[in-house]
Amino acid sequence: MNLRTAAEGGIPADEDKQIPSWHALSTAAVFAQLQTSDEGLDPQEAGRRLECYGPNELPAPPPRHPLLRFLAQFNNTLIYFLLSAAVLAAIVGHVIDASVIVGVVLVNAVVGFIQEGRAEQALNAIRDMIAPHARVLRADRQHDIDARAIVPGDVVMLEAGDMVPADLRIVRARNLLVNEAILTGESLPAGKREEPAPRGAPLGDRHSMLFSGTLLASGQATGIAVATGAETEIGRISALIGEVQTLETPLLRQINSFGRFFTYFALAIAVALMALAMLVHDYPWVDALMIVVALAVGVVPEGLPAVITITLAIGVQRMARRNAVVRRLPAVETLGAVSVICSDKTGTLTKNEMTARRIATADRETLVTGAGYSPDGRIETMEDGVAPAETLLVRSALLCNDAELVEAAERWNVLGDPMEGALVTLAMKAGLHPEAERERFARIDEIPFDAQHRFMATLNRELDGDSRIFVKGAPERVLAMCAGQISGEHGGTDAAVDAEYWRRRIAAAAANGERVLGFATARAPATLERLGFRDVETGLTFLGIVGFIDPPREEAIAAVADCRSAGIAVKMITGDHVDTAVAIARQLAIADDPRAMTGAEVDRISDHDLGAVVEGTSVFARTSPEHKLRIVRALQQNGRVVAMTGDGVNDAPSLKQADVGIAMGRKGTEAAKEAAQMVLVDDNFASIVAAVKEGRTVFDNIRKVISWTLPTNGGESFCVVLAIVFGLALPMTPVQILWINMILTVTLGLVLAFEPAEPNVMQRPPRERDAPLVGPFLAWRILFVSILFTIGVFGIYDYAMRSGLGEPVARTMVVNTLVVMEIFYLFNVRYLHMTSFSPRGVLGTPSVLLALVVVVAGQFAFTYAPFMHALFGSAPVAFFDGLIIVAIGIVLMGILEGEKALMRRFGPLRKANG
Incomplete structure (x- = not known):
């Protein structure tokens, strides 16, 4: 007998699932359907059914080989380009630089491998929730058996404190209260009794059923096993998790898109320059290749992935101090893009104290x-x-x-x-x-x-x-x-x-x-x-x-207000009754007039129409795991970046589906924690909002890193391109370009990862889901600053050569000018949404000041240390010429602050600042 086809014999069944509606049957009908009695199965019959249905456990998915998971970390266009740059650097003898690039790639791969490996534990965590032992009645005698040996038709006996080992139709109940929070989200134990429930009753109202993995809070019960293993409610949720595809985060998606564009653009320029050098200026192919390598070294931001990873890691540390533990690094940045938070009610928005x-x-x-x-x-x-x-x-x-x-x-x-x-x-x-x-x-x-x-x-x-x-x-x-x-x-x-x-x-x-x-x-x-x-x-x-x-948390009320000022919608998705949920929503001021829907109403709406409905609905009550999944997917199809909170097994699929799944640390099940990207230590909604603020800060800092790094590379590349196009001498040698990249990446580039939040970070609307990593303002800023850097480089080089200082001194002045411009540009880029001419902006943070000391010391060594002269071809620079270099940096700072003021008033920053 196959339970999935049992409905063909006239048994009432859920139309969409073709599973018998056991909760709507009388106990006599259940006994008849499962061919058993109140004395239990015969042991031989139980053995035959065990062979037929299999053990009462959730099937394990086929594991992915660790080597394949590790190699998948390299499947990224920017990584390919970095590895190509490493090969070119090795070909021309820059073995150390090639090793550094390969090392950065390996570190990123290892971090991703470790973080991704933990995600595969979600199904295992649910699998462990099956009760290890159970007491059954077979041939009118009690047996204590391994829960994996339970089969449909077994009569199972339970008492207070027992975990339900399979889905059971209740035959006898005495003072029976069951904690079903892991499945329904209900904060209070549910009363259970023998009488059939209505056929269309939602999961939380099926009073005649006990579900696998739930816990008896009080009383005693005897029930017939109607579903085991993968056929149980927990098994169905496990299957939903397996069907959910882990979404690529906005940051990864943007970096991949940027990497592809950057790679194709850089390759096209390199090929064109090599052809120009060989065909127009009669460069030997080896010299032309050297120029291409110099361009590659200048244009490739080899330290960018490492700095982004470090920025994310710092965000993880900051969030941990705010009671939010991040399990996957990209989730840090994704939090900053969140435009909708779907939150459970009990214990998150409320105190969970009646x-x-x-x-x-x-x-x-x-x-x-x-x-x-x-x-x-x-x-x-x-x-x-x-x-x-x-x-x-x-x-x-x-x-x-x-x-x-x-x-x-x-x-x-x-x-x-x-x-x-x-x-x-x-x-x-x-x-x-x-x-x-x-x-x-x-x-x-x-x-x-x-x-x-x-x-x-x-x-x-x-x-x-x-x-x-x-x-x-x-x-x-x-x-x-x-x-x-x-x-x-x-x-x-x-x-x-x-x-x-x-x-x-x-x-x-x-x-x-x-x-x-x-x-x-x-x-x-x-x-x-x-x-x-x-x-x-x-x-x-x-x-x-x-x-x-269950009163709302005071801090949750303030956090909801912060969300609304930041343009983030809050939607309550709960298993509780609709009136209770709406009342709490009003007290929290989730919306001016919260509109509510029940799970049954969601069932009547098609996926096509649900997208429009969810935008105007603030409360979803009496929801099932499928409802939560549909709501999250509908919001994502509308272009929303969704954070989803949850604590039970029933929340695990939607936690995995969401852009950021947030599990509760105190009351959350292991299944929820393993499926989520972030775990709240204090189960507090206010901690989510604090994490969103940190996420926005992280993304701001990543943008600052990019807008600071790429103009350096752009200025260096422009210099190489212009030198080739006009047949000029290179103002810097490839090894000097490498020195600039090395000294700046490990100092100034890194300190931007430690920048605190800008004052208006939670007054800005969330960025769009598909907003490019390099938007119009950032693209303009990279081009504009690159041009200013190029003017500075050729200006100081021309000054030095006209003053008869010689090529080694001229190139040394060029390197110092680039570094000085980078220092002043760093102070400008620390505040993208406000002026840097303030005490806080001028003084900098301890990290900035320490990096400045290291850079200045390094540049003095580059300029005046004899061994550096031998390595990099540098030469001493006179004091007056040094003052000219510093003046160039000051002029650059003034120009960029003026440009920023115009952008805030008339350009893209006006919208970003609200």
């Missing part, structure tokens, strides 16, 4: 201040006088309660159910001491909460002998058990229950996103020792309701 926010009695409604489990706060109407109805309600909430609060490390934690913990906090705010109250009103007996009858009741006896029953539960269920309601004014039962009044109160609380519990009480005979259903099902007095909410 708080009693509202008390409603028959006469009035009062608010409760404070948030979380801390008893700091008060009940507003109890400040001047104690209202009997409210006091009795709070006492009922404390005594009909199994939770405890514990203070540790200045933090209050709940032991037990989160909502019950919130009620203990409520009692402490009302001035009741939990231990003293529970000692004064000793518990004699109880009826535990059960999802079927939806209430909990306790029998408590006061020290003076009076007995009282306290009840809490679903408000409509508790109301049905009550004969009257208590008045807050008089403390007695005034009249029959006003059902319409309470319906309005409950609806108002639900509209505010609150979960609601109802409370009731009754006096009990002093002789009553055992509490039964007949004692509580009628004749109670209704006390009122309490509304609970």
Whole structure:
């Protein structure tokens, strides 16, 4: 029997998946369909099914050979060009330079190999979530077996604390609560019972099912295994992860595009120059090749990949200090391009601490201040006088309660159910001491909460002998058990229950996103020792309701405001109920008027139409893994760069699909962490926004590195090109060009990686997804600065030759002029979006000042040390000539600051600055 074709026999099935809707079947139908009974399978039949269906484990994907993964790191156009430059350098005898270039390429390959290897652990992390052992009933006898041996039709028995080993249809349930957060995102345990669920019920509402990998929070259960291994919900999610292709980050995509263009352009110029030198100026081919090598050495930014890698690594360190651990280097830069953050609600945008926010009695409604489990706060109407109805309600909430609060490390934690913990906090705010109250009103007996009858009741006896029953539960269920309601004014039962009044109160609380519990009480005979259903099902007095909410984090509210000012949309994607999600969205001010959709509504929209819908929707509630994947993909198809947060197995596919997957460090599963590019140590949305700021800073610094590096190479290349075109002597030798590149790349080029964020970094809109690495402003800046550098080079060379200083001195002055111009240009490029003429801009950072010391020392050695004269053909320069060189740098700085001011007012920087 194949479960995937079982629907052909008339079994209700999900139309799109052709899988039997086990949650909608009666237990008798499930037994019949799976050809088993409440005594379990015969051991021989179980063995046959194990051979048929295979072990209850997730299939491992075929591993990629490490050598192939390592070689894939070299599949990049710029890397090819760098390796070609290394070969040319080796051919003409520059073995050291060739070795440096090859070393840079190898370092980048090793870093990429290590980071990529960790990504392949995502499926393994999910695979490990299958429970190792299980208790099954076979031939009416219990067996403790390896969970991998469970087969469809097995009867599995579970109790509180057990992990569900396969997808089970519940046969018997007692007080059953299950933590399904890894699949549904629900913050509270879900109640389970035997009755069939509606056929179209979403995953979180399938109360008749237990899913593999979830955890029993309380109670006991017996279930029939209906799916094992890859057929389970976890297995389906694992398959989704395997289908998701890891996206190329914007930075890598731009570097590859830039590298291809740069390679073709440089090769074309080199071939043309070699032909010009040989055919027009009669250069021997060896000399022409030397010129081409000089051009290649000048034009290739061989240190650029290394500096970009270092810039990303520094960003990783900065983010780690902001509680964001980056697992893949390119994700640092990608964060800076994020235009949409899709965030989970519970624990990320909210505290993940239930708080009693509202008390409603028959006469009035009062608010409760404070948030979380801390008893700091008060009940507003109890400040001047104690209202009997409210006091009795709070006492009922404390005594009909199994939770405890514990203070540790200045933090209050709940032991037990989160909502019950919130009620203990409520009692402490009302001035009741939990231990003293529970000692004064000793518990004699109880009826535990059960999802079927939806209430909990306790029998408590006061020290003076009076007995009282306290009840809490679903408000409509508790109301049905009550004969009257208590008045807050008089403390007695005034009249029959006003059902319409309470319906309005409950609806108002639900509209505010609150979960609601109802409370009731009754006096009990002093002789009553055992509490039964007949004692509580009628004749109670209704006390009122309490509304609970998981409040938003204060820092998350500020972080959402920062996102909106930075042009970043925030979308809440949660498994929670839509009213709760919308209420939190309003408190967070995610949008002026948050629009919400449920997962069921997403199902009714085609992929083509979903792209337009997701842009105007701020809240997605009751979502499944497929919904999250579709939402992320729709946003990406709209050109958005998407960051996605998550903590459960259900989030892993969308975390991998997103441009930046962000897993929760505290409550996140290993599957989520392995699928993500970044892990939040504190599970705080504000840390995401801080990471986005660092990501924007990293990209700014990469642009600064490029806009500083390429003009140097451009100026050197222009000099070589002009010398060949006009038949002039080269103003610098190839070895001198190498010296410039070496001394500047390891000093000034590197310090830009340490630059702090510019003041307006979070007031700018995010850059477009397909924005080129070298945009119009940067292209203009490279061309403009290259021309200025070329003018400076030929100007100082002509001055030296006209002054009769000789070619060695002239070339030494050219090298020094280039270095000085680079120094002044560095101060200009440190601030691309504002003027550099400020105390902060002029003084520089410690890194800049240290690099300046090294460069100046190196240039003095190049100019005046005899051994450097022998290596590089340099010569001493007179003091006055040195002043002229410095003056050229100052003039360059003034010109570029003027150009920057014009660009900020009229050009591309005006848009970038908002």
